[in-house]
Amino acid sequence: MANGISSAGAAARVARAKEIRGERELSFAKKGLFTAALSGALWGLDGVVLGMALAMAPFTGGTSIYAGGLVGGVLHDGFAGLWLLIYNIMTGRSKEVFRSLNTWPGKLVCIAAVFGGPLAMGGYLLGIKFAGAAYAMGISALYPVVGAVLAQIVLKERITPRVWIGILACVIGAFIMGYAPPEGDAMPNFYLGLGCAAVAAFGWGVEGVLSTYGMDMVDPAVAINLREATSSIVSIVFVLPFVAGLPMLIEAFSHFDSLWLLAIAGLVGGASYLCWYRGFSMCGVGRTMALNITYAIWGLVFSYFMTDVELTANLVVGALVITAGAILIVANPKEILNLRSEA
Numbered sequence: 001m002a003n004g005i006s007s008a009g010a011a012a013r014v015a016r017a018k019e020i021r022g023e024r025e026l027s028f029a030k031k032g033l034f035t036a037a038l039s040g041a042l043w044g045l046d047g048v049v050l051g052m053a054l055a056m057a058p059f060t061g062g063t064s065i066y067a068g069g070l071v072g073g074v075l076h077d078g079f080a081g082l083w084l085l086i087y088n089i090m091t092g093r094s095k096e097v098f099r100s101l102n103t104w105p106g107k108l109v110c111i112a113a114v115f116g117g118p119l120a121m122g123g124y125l126l127g128i129k130f131a132g133a134a135y136a137m138g139i140s141a142l143y144p145v146v147g148a149v150l151a152q153i154v155l156k157e158r159i160t161p162r163v164w165i166g167i168l169a170c171v172i173g174a175f176i177m178g179y180a181p182p183e184g185d186a187m188p189n190f191y192l193g194l195g196c197a198a199v200a201a202f203g204w205g206v207e208g209v210l211s212t213y214g215m216d217m218v219d220p221a222v223a224i225n226l227r228e229a230t231s232s233i234v235s236i237v238f239v240l241p242f243v244a245g246l247p248m249l250i251e252a253f254s255h256f257d258s259l260w261l262l263a264i265a266g267l268v269g270g271a272s273y274l275c276w277y278r279g280f281s282m283c284g285v286g287r288t289m290a291l292n293i294t295y296a297i298w299g300l301v302f303s304y305f306m307t308d309v310e311l312t313a314n315l316v317v318g319a320l321v322i323t324a325g326a327i328l329i330v331a332n333p334k335e336i337l338n339l340r341s342e343a
Contacts (some may be wrong), residue, residue, distance in 0.1 A: 003298035032282025036291035044137065044298025048306050050076060050125060051133035053261035058251045059129070065189065067245040069126035069196075072262065074235045074245075075252060076125070077117055079266025081228035087270075088253055096222050098218070105217035110230040112210035117231020118239050120203025123196040130180075131193025134309050137299035138177045138319040139197035144289060144329040145170050146205025154209055162328055169325025174198075177318030182310060185234065220277035289330035296323050313333040 016279075039138050050072060053059065059068035088094050100106035120140075127136030159167075162199050181190035186274060211223070240246050279288035296319045303309040 013024035024096060029283045032279050033287065033291065035137050035275045035282055036279030036288040037294070039272045039279060039288070040292045040294040041298045042268050042272035042275065043292070043295040045302050046127060046265050046272055047124075047133045047137050047295070047299050048302040049261055049265040049268065051128045051307065052256045053265060054125065054129045054259070056258040057255050058248050061259065062244065062248050064243040064245070065130075065178040066126060066243045067240075067248050069236055070122050070235065070239055070243055071245045071248045071252060072129075073117075073121045074232050074240065074249060075259070075262045076102070076266050076269060077121060077235070078232040079263045081225060081232055081266075083267050083270045084221065084225040084228060084274075087274075088221055091221070093219060093222055096219060100218050100222050100226060103217070106226060108224075109211060109218055109223045109226050112207045113227040113230035114234055115203045115210065116207030116227060117213075118235045120207060121231060122235065122239065123199030123203060124318045127193045127197030127200060129193065130189040130196060131187060131191075132305070132309060133175060133301075134303045134311075134315055135190075136197040136200075136317070139174055139194055139321055140200040140204070140298045141293045141296040141319075141322050142170050142198065142201040143176055143204035143208070144293060144326045146202050147208045148329050150205055150209045152298040162332065166325040166328030166330075170322050173318045173321030173323075173324075173325055175318075176314050176321060180312075180314055182312065192212050193256065220280075221274060224270070224273045224277060227273075265297045290327045293326040293330070294323055 017239055054068055054072050062068055062071075080127055085094070085097070088097055101110075118144075124136060124140050127140065131139075148159060148163050148167065178191070178194045183188060187193070212228075234250070236246075240249060252262075276288065276292055279291070282288075300311060300316060304311055
């Protein structure tokens, strides 16, 4: 009899322990959803602030139409890397930043940064400059399409019918957004801007596939720091000289009005990346990407309140369709809020 009571008590304690563990995991996942959603909101704000900075001197001049956007990208990633280095120093990770450079995962993160930085961030900034922040964010949100296709080719992941529907939705959304430029002559290079934003989507898709291998072995805060630093340095050495951007880069430090906006954008962008990678470990890659790509919608919200952008029907509808399609690509909508399931 005593043994039976003892066994029942032990079983009850085990059940209670599992219940407590489940509640803690659920709470952790909920915080992860908030963190992932915050990454999207911050990236939307980052794009709008960048657009404001690129509309000011010296980024409106230069001997090349590409110089302003690319120089802005260098300064954005440079400031982001600086803010992240300060964060890593304050949290005792500074030695890890330099140690990771000598490891294969760290080197792979740097290689991925070339696609995500000079290629993607450069294209993104040129898209903002030529087509406006709202349009550039909507088109660049196609990056899960690239990631899904490359994952099938490189990682041998199967593309399900749901993903194909999402890809088709994204293509339709991009067409809706870009088939008619804004009225007036304010954006003579509008379609060039859309093309640059599409380059950004390609670069970020490649970065995501490559960084998948490296992120498991490198702390997210350290990896992002390496990513931003690599992006800035490679752009200065290998990109800016070919677009006559170095004189503009030097001149930018004498224009405080635009420089402080880029410093703020770097801070916001760095925080967005931190939230993005933390979301991966807290609530899963699929859910995090599904919430992060809502930056296309956040970009519309912040653009409406902070700039004079005209929210046309094709812009709003296209952004909504792209966001819905991207969510279908990276996660099953029925499982996004089912936190007890695997991501």
